[in-house]
């Protein structure tokens with residue numbers, strides 16, 4: 330790999346989470362000179378449910394990491410609980426994806442992927458924060474500003490220094506201060522989630538199911554449009570959390586800490602979850618979803634993972650989409666570096682729309698549907714009466730459909746795409762359904 334110099338690189342990646350490390354790995358693998366700045370020292374804690382679906386596992390396997398995940402707990406499927414009913418469903422068989430997932434703390438997982446990027450040849454600068462973009466160019470309307478790198482500060486250096494690069498990737502997560510400095514913002518018409526998680530000691534820590542509760546209630550016993558989860562970690566602990574849509578006006582007043590307390594109190598007693606078995610206070614974070622953050626590309630800049638609003642609106646999953654968009658960005662950056670320039674960067678955005686556009690449009694419509702408490706109650710309680718329906722819904726929600734498939738999940742999904750398109754056109758002419 331050709332190193333251009335200590336502080337001038339082909340690509341500078343801001344953030345060493347799933348999206349940044351994946352992007353750095355694929356760039357380094359292709360022989361490009363890439364540097365990642367990560368403000369924390371890895372391993373570090375990151376608030377997350379720690380759940381990996383088969384989509385994320387596929388990406389980890391492609392990076393050659395599956396055998397190194399010693400601290401991971403393998404599980405086989407999802408147990409959904411709502412309105413007194415329980416349905417257990419194994420992950421489906423879909424070509425190209427495994428039939429299992431893992432749980433693993435982000436403390437361990439993110440360090441593993443960053444180390445993989447480093448072994449592939451990326452320069453991973455830990456404890457190094459990007460303070461601001463260098464020479465941000467005036468962006469064209471609707472585009473991200475271009476920039477020449479970042480001013481960075483690290484514990485190792487007495488004063489901030491310039492880190493220059495031909496291309497800059499924004500992978501600094503949900504808050505994305507660097508992205509905002511280049512002009513990104515969240516479209517407030519798009520949904521956004523808010524979630525809280527804590528660790529608890531539990532005798533059921535090595536179960537082979539992750540558990541999802543679809544009828545969580547507030548302290549008054551009223552159902553709220555969100556979900557609770559209990560994910561066994563296999564190390565004596567379970568990850569317990571609640572997620573809800575913070576953008577819907579009807580839920581603005583909800584206090585997530587109180588909701589978490591209510592969920593812990595309502596969770597099945599056999600998990601042994603209580604304030605006494607809590608390992609530490611719960612922590613929370615935002616989930617920017619459905620392609621709700623933009624613009625994502627400029628002449629030499631692009632945004633990936635949470636910084637681009639790429640969380641799946643159906644299920645709040647973001648790790649797989651961080652890995653996937655990091656990998657896609659690396660491919661288009663490779664073309665840009667090989668001579669394609671800004672046009673190749675623009676191709677990244679076109680590719681995102683091709684891969685996720687329809688799916689996220691349907692996801693956003695789904696979120697709108699379930700944000701009405703009555704409709705949500707009706708959908709969940711009738712869905713829970715049919716195992717076959719829930720099996721197809723699980724495949725749609727985890728984005729595990731066969732590309733040319735003709736099964737009920739694929740047919741149902743294509744109908745939803747059509748419906749979401751109609752809704753979008755009605756909205757454009759001012760009719761809200």
Ligand SMILES: Cc1cc2nc3c(=O)[nH]c(=O)nc-3n(C[C@H](O)[C@H](O)[C@H](O)COP(=O)(O)OP(=O)(O)OC[C@H]3O[C@@H](n4cnc5c(N)ncnc54)[C@H](O)[C@@H]3O)c2cc1C
Pocket residue numbers: 343344345346347348349366367368369375376377378379380381457458459460500501502503506507524525526570612613614615616633634635636640645646647648649651
């Ligand atoms: C409570 C909760 C539960 C969740 N549960 C799940 C789950 O079970 N499964 C799932 O798939 N997804 C889950 N998600 C979503 C998931 O955590 C994110 O989608 C995922 O972390 C996105 O990866 P990323 O690399 O884009 O961002 P991040 O993981 O946030 O990584 C960004 C990195 O950039 C670094 N950084 C930030 N600013 C700078 C700077 N200026 N300079 C240098 N470094 C910087 C940060 O330290 C961080 O390491 C959950 C989210 C929350 C809040």
